[in-house]
Amino acid sequence: MSARPLAVFRGSMLLRSLTIVVVAGVVLIVVSDSLDSYRNLQLAYGGYYFCVLAGLTVLAGSSGQISLGQGAFMAVGAYTFCKLNAAPVAWSVFPSLVGAVVATVLVGIPVGVAASRLRGPYLAGATLAFAVGLSALADKFPTFLGGENGLSVNPPTPPSWLGANFPLERWEAWIACAGALLVLFVLYNLTHSAIGRSWRAVRDDEIAAALAGLRVGRRQTLAFVVSAACAGLGGGLLSAVLQLTSPGAFPLQLSLTLLAGAVIGGLGSLIGAVWGAALLVFLPNWTNDLANSFSLSGNVSHNLPIAIYGVILIGAMLVWPSGIQGGLRAIGQAVRPAVASRGGRAASEPAKGEGDAEPTKDEGVKASRP
Amino acid sequence: MTKFIDLTLSGISTGAIYAAVALALVLIWRSTRVVNFAQGAMLMFTTFIASAVISSGGSYVEGFVVALAAGFVLGAVVERVVVRPVENAPPLNPVILTLGLYTLIVAIAGMIWGNTPRSFPAAFSLHGYTVGGTTLLFTPNDTFIVLVVIAVAAALAFLFRATSIGLRMRGAAFAPEVARLLGVRVGRMLTLGWALAAMVGSLAGVLVAPSVFLGPNSFDPILIIGFVAAVLGGLDSPPGAVVGGIVLGLALSYVSGYEGSSLVPLAALVILVVVLMFRPTGLFSATKERRV
Numbered sequence: 001m002s003a004r005p006l007a008v009f010r011g012s013m014l015l016r017s018l019t020i021v022v023v024a025g026v027v028l029i030v031v032s033d034s035l036d037s038y039r040n041l042q043l044a045y046g047g048y049y050f051c052v053l054a055g056l057t058v059l060a061g062s063s064g065q066i067s068l069g070q071g072a073f074m075a076v077g078a079y080t081f082c083k084l085n086a087a088p089v090a091w092s093v094f095p096s097l098v099g100a101v102v103a104t105v106l107v108g109i110p111v112g113v114a115a116s117r118l119r120g121p122y123l124a125g126a127t128l129a130f131a132v133g134l135s136a137l138a139d140k141f142p143t144f145l146g147g148e149n150g151l152s153v154n155p156p157t158p159p160s161w162l163g164a165n166f167p168l169e170r171w172e173a174w175i176a177c178a179g180a181l182l183v184l185f186v187l188y189n190l191t192h193s194a195i196g197r198s199w200r201a202v203r204d205d206e207i208a209a210a211l212a213g214l215r216v217g218r219r220q221t222l223a224f225v226v227s228a229a230c231a232g233l234g235g236g237l238l239s240a241v242l243q244l245t246s247p248g249a250f251p252l253q254l255s256l257t258l259l260a261g262a263v264i265g266g267l268g269s270l271i272g273a274v275w276g277a278a279l280l281v282f283l284p285n286w287t288n289d290l291a292n293s294f295s296l297s298g299n300v301s302h303n304l305p306i307a308i309y310g311v312i313l314i315g316a317m318l319v320w321p322s323g324i325q326g327g328l329r330a331i332g333q334a335v336r337p338a339v340a341s342r343g344g345r346a347a348s349e350p351a352k353g354e355g356d357a358e359p360t361k362d363e364g365v366k367a368s369r370p
Numbered sequence: 371m372t373k374f375i376d377l378t379l380s381g382i383s384t385g386a387i388y389a390a391v392a393l394a395l396v397l398i399w400r401s402t403r404v405v406n407f408a409q410g411a412m413l414m415f416t417t418f419i420a421s422a423v424i425s426s427g428g429s430y431v432e433g434f435v436v437a438l439a440a441g442f443v444l445g446a447v448v449e450r451v452v453v454r455p456v457e458n459a460p461p462l463n464p465v466i467l468t469l470g471l472y473t474l475i476v477a478i479a480g481m482i483w484g485n486t487p488r489s490f491p492a493a494f495s496l497h498g499y500t501v502g503g504t505t506l507l508f509t510p511n512d513t514f515i516v517l518v519v520i521a522v523a524a525a526l527a528f529l530f531r532a533t534s535i536g537l538r539m540r541g542a543a544f545a546p547e548v549a550r551l552l553g554v555r556v557g558r559m560l561t562l563g564w565a566l567a568a569m570v571g572s573l574a575g576v577l578v579a580p581s582v583f584l585g586p587n588s589f590d591p592i593l594i595i596g597f598v599a600a601v602l603g604g605l606d607s608p609p610g611a612v613v614g615g616i617v618l619g620l621a622l623s624y625v626s627g628y629e630g631s632s633l634v635p636l637a638a639l640v641i642l643v644v645v646l647m648f649r650p651t652g653l654f655s656a657t658k659e660r661r662v
Contacts, residue, residue: 060462064462066462066465068469114643114646114647117646117647117650118646118650119461119650120461120462120465121399121405121461121465121605122601122605122646122650122651124405124407124465125405125597125598125601125642126601126639126642126643126646128407128594128597129594129597129598129635129638129639129642129643130639132590132591132594132635132639133635133636133637133638133639133640134636134639135635136632136633136634136635136636137636139632140630140632140633140636252590253473256469256472256473259466259469260470260473263466267462299480299481299482299483299484299485300481302480302485303476303477303478303480303481303485303586304477304481306473306474306476306477306480307473307474307477307478307481309470309473310470310471310472310473310474310475310476310477311470311474312470313466313467313469313470313471313473313474314452314467314470314471314474316466316470317456317459317463317464317466317467317470318452318455318456318467321459321463
């Protein structure tokens with residue numbers, strides 16, 4: 001193969017991201033075809049977790065802001081989805097999801113404007129209060145939002161052209177994965193665009209960025225709103241998959257778990273969000289199995305997953321702050337010079353910016369290219 | 371009118387508890403530039419220890435003292451073992467670390483004592499004073515709470531302003547290198563700061579436990595509101611923390627009394643956002659350039 005098509009491929013971000021999304025989509029369809037209904041459900045969970053984690057990881061990694069309120073944004077998306085999808089409005093699944101994202105963006109804008117004025121612990125505390133405070137609304141409007149019991153929707157019906165016996169769980173997995181791929185596509189392009197560069201500029205040095213003509217507050221608000229939209233889509237997908245939305249589904253614990261997932265995956269890396277989502281899906285199962293195999297008491301086994309999240313968060317910060325993807329990147333960089341010099345092109349390898357969100361992704365793609 | 375007076379009085383006593391939590395957060399922030407999101411879990415844990423002491427036959431005073439001692443030790447251990455390595459890390463790392471600590475402590479408490487909330491005894495009677503035939507919502511126990519918090523705040527003020535060890539702690543917090551050159555054991559002072567803060571926090575836990583019941587997650591709202599109080603006052607200012615706590619206690623008491631208790635977290639959020647919109651570093655903080 002000549003170098004020219006590759007160069008075109010390398011030059012067009014849109015083309016490259018589309019290829020990634022299409023390939024990932026095909027892989028996901030093939031995989032979900034071979035999975036049983038329970039595994040498909042897990043795939044669906046992974047899909048909506050990925051949406052939220054990807055938004056969070058871009059926010060924290062690229063823009064340098066932290067949000068402990070992603071669970072609340074999920075709740076906004078989930079409740080909107082239920083209101084739109086259920087009886088009086090009765091939109092179908094995809095328009096309802098769009099509505100969920102729109103509603104979350106509308107909520108996210110004022111929160112993002114407030115967030116862009118806050119730094120570090122003040123921002124963390126404000127979003128924490130947001131995560132706790134918002135759930136009070138469900139109690140305040142029991143008839144509209146269903147109070148403690150929440151709202152429910154009918155399960156999404158697979159379209160008829162997929163065949164009469166198409167399993168519900170597989171369709172749910174497809175919906176969730178479609179959302180995840182959309183998030184991947186949008187965020188991949190955003191972080192590689194001028195917007196993503198401006199986020200990183202703002203993250204690294206606000207004053208220099210402002211001198212260079214960037215409106216720091218607006219950039220940060222935009223990052224916050226984008227991550228809120230991702231969380232809203234994740235929340236909408238959650239209620240589409242679970243068919244139930246209640247205040248109990250969005251405790252403070254959820255927001256902290258999401259943060260744990262993003263940190264462990266590796267902040268700033270979209271692949272890291274995949275690791276994080278996988279962890280959030282499988283960890284409760286593993287710990288349950290662990291608790292059962294040691295026949296631990298109810299108190300212990302019930303709290304074991306939470307304890308493990310805690311240990312992982314602490315351990316990650318003490319030993320491995322860059323997360324799984326950061327670790328893989330370090331291994332990759334250790335291996336690469338050896339491989340490259342064998343090929344005699346070590347000098348042509350450009351130096352990568354440290355702490356940058358995106359080299360990861362590039363390297364992942366390059367490495368897999370023949 | 372009686373209701374207003376009742377709400378004001380109960381607002382003062384809950385405000386005193388928020389002030390204690392805020393004080394704990396401010397002490398830690400001043401000494402190590404870390405917001406201790408694990409504070410709520412730490413004071414929950416020490417209150418459980420007090421509860422265990424009392425339920426196994428100890429008196430209230432013994433439980434009280436054990437809780438404070440446990441808080442002191444827990445604070446020192448946490449600072450020395452897990453917080454010290456991230457003190458000079460990027461600001462996101464300590465936030466995540468203390469959140470992890472919060473998660474872990476809550477889980478451990480759940481493993482040991484179960485997730486069902488239990489009652490906790492009060493120091494004094496929970497029947498309100500009777501004035502001119504009407505029973506007020508203010509109880510002897512509330513008097514105890516307010517007096518204890520005032521005493522602690524005064525003791526801390528004395529410690530920091532009038533003693534040599536307080537001076538050394540301030541030096542270690544604000545100019546660690548100069549303090550070290552002058553012979554102050556900076557690390558030890560930071561550990562002491564955490565220990566004192568955790569002790570104040572565990573005091574708040576014992577004081578609030580009779581009114582909220584005691585469970586692994588039952589102090590989460592207290593932490594959030596204590597944090598809001600600390601931010602209201604400005605994280606750097608202990609007097610600000612006390613004022614913020616009392617003001618917030620009153621405001622939330624009115625919200626709870628007139629609009630319903632489910633709106634309290636939301637009201638705290640609204641107050642926090644409104645204050646931060648106008649003073650992004652709190653009401654009592656000295657205005658200074660943002661660090662870049």
